[in-house]
Amino acid sequence: MTQPLAASRISQRRQAALADGGADYSAKRADLIRVAAIVFREKGYATATLNDIAALFGTDRASLYYYVASKEELFQECIQNILNANVATAVLIADLPVSPREKLTKLIEVMISSQVEHFPYMYVYIQEDMRQVVSQDAEWATRMVEQTHRLERFFIDAILEGVADGSFRAGLSATLTANGLFGMLLWTHRWFVPGRKYSAQDLTSTFTTLFFDGLAK
Amino acid sequence: MTQPLAASRISQRRQAALADGGADYSAKRADLIRVAAIVFREKGYATATLNDIAALFGTDRASLYYYVASKEELFQECIQNILNANVATAVLIADLPVSPREKLTKLIEVMISSQVEHFPYMYVYIQEDMRQVVSQDAEWATRMVEQTHRLERFFIDAILEGVADGSFRAGLSATLTANGLFGMLLWTHRWFVPGRKYSAQDLTSTFTTLFFDGLAK
DNA sequence: GAGGTTGTCAACGCGTTAGTTGACTGAAAG
DNA sequence: CTTTCAGTCAACTAACGCGTTGACAACCTC
Incomplete structure (x- = not known):
């Protein structure tokens, strides 16, 4: 790697994944958004937490940031x-x-x-x-x-x-x-x-x- | 007072004030609720904070608890x-x-x-x-x-x-x-x-x- | 002016949540 | 067998918001 040590921030990895738009990645991201909509529908946007969404999505809250920024x-x-x-x-x-x-x-x-x-x-x-x-x-x-x-x-x-x-x-x-x-x-x-x-x-x-x-x- | 030292909790004072229902107190309480409705309307219940309400009401957030419990x-x-x-x-x-x-x-x-x-x-x-x-x-x-x-x-x-x-x-x-x-x-x-x-x-x-x-x- | 009442507020405790970091696993690539 | 990379996650941070406490000033009341 040409970069010394800094290339591990999650947002950079997300942007890279978004950029070359792999089919698997896109599909899973779309899935996540569907799940988020379900949770928003049930709890309302403000009340819904990323924890709720991650739980229904079957992963950890931190992993969501691999797919979306916020x-x-x-x-x-x-x-x-x-x-x-x-x-x-x-x-x-x-x-x-x-x-x-x-x-x-x-x-x-x-x-x-x-x-x-x-x-x-x-x-x-x-x-x-x-x-x-x-x-x-x-x-x-x-x-x-x-x-x-x-x-x-x-x-x-x-x-x-x-x-x-x-x-x-x-x-x-x-x-x-x-x-x-x-x-x-x-x-x-x-x-x-x-x-x-x-x-x-x-x-x-x-x-x-x-x-x-x-x-x- | 017959109680030794304990009678200073705000919720007790609120309940006492509610109980004997003074006109001033009731009016101000109704006022507060009106102000709260305005803030809820503007920001939505979940997003509105007691700080917002207190600010529009012209007092401190802690004072609200003299009128309502939550x-x-x-x-x-x-x-x-x-x-x-x-x-x-x-x-x-x-x-x-x-x-x-x-x-x-x-x-x-x-x-x-x-x-x-x-x-x-x-x-x-x-x-x-x-x-x-x-x-x-x-x-x-x-x-x-x-x-x-x-x-x-x-x-x-x-x-x-x-x-x-x-x-x-x-x-x-x-x-x-x-x-x-x-x-x-x-x-x-x-x-x-x-x-x-x-x-x-x-x-x-x-x-x-x-x-x-x-x-x- | 002593004693109580009314309304107020600075300060704190405590839980919760968004977002970050850095390191891990496991599989594919070379 | 080694390198790489996608995906994951425990642990941390910083902030924020609700509700409580205890004290304080202004104002009656006697």
Whole structure:
């Protein structure tokens, strides 16, 4: 070795492993993040400890630092992927040549099925208020808040489109309407457990009926 | 004093003060709880420190123990009152001799105006998942979860009533419908700031229109 | 002004947690 | 057989936060 004696710090070894991106390493790192999401979901970000995560991961707390630099990095990885994926899907839907009602239906489906498929990730994304969680890294947090706003924007735009073409009722604030719908969709994280009693299909059909046609006969 | 030297522990003095319930003491204690709610709202229960609360309250952290026994007690006081008040109001509404639609409308009004009038308290109640927050005191936590379920139950019952008398559409699960509505109402805690742009009236009218009659024309 | 009460606070104990270090094991490579 | 390297882990650090103690000043009250 050319370096005299100093090359043993764990962060350097992590960065090296990240850099040449071995398949095994990446897979195990992804695994760790999945485990972290489960623990965050159960205990909340602040209450969850690296010990809890390491225990469920089946290793020692110190070993985690071979894969991530900090607790916050675990959190960021949990959220970033799922949020970006949802925004990307929403972009595709926005460009479809279909009616506003169909667009909104598809957006609803995306949000619901996202919660089923990425259960702990979505929970963490919804439950934790990023501005409460993240410390100095305001840059990352604001980027994520921006992404969330982009997502909301797709809903609002579809609503406005429908009002413009006469298929939706006028006179309601599109922002309030979108926030109401968002509430319906996101609040599920508190009571909905995939694979128990209700399916994603049940949720989407109930919510679309309610949102478009209302409860009254 | 009959006790030789031992009577100086702060918890005893707190209990004495609580017992004879002086007006000044009670008022200041209530004040402290209000301040705590504000801090919990801003930072989240786990992240908020007693130092933060004491600072905003304008005193030393140690002084807080003259008013409450623990951080958890602060949390409990924040939630208990507002939740019990809401349940009590819901009981009154449930007994009114009005149509299911009117009952639901009133329930919606209660939840919205509760958020306006008791802004930080309601936020804490909604945001924090009690089972994540409370430690050993499972007894209190389950009681609060029960109260929340009672509240939900009033919504479900009103919906079932309307389905029975033919004014609401059949074929939707009352539970899913109620949860959807609950989502609309509670999610407001993330984006709604009282006294800015939208009023409570705006919210209730938009949400009732949406919920009963839908967005489609 | 003596004695008690109210509210306060500096200082400490104690547990817990994030993050670091340096050395170990075991397997692959040469 | 030796070297190397991926992965692990015991042990340490430094900080932080909750809750307690004991004393102290201001203010009644008699």
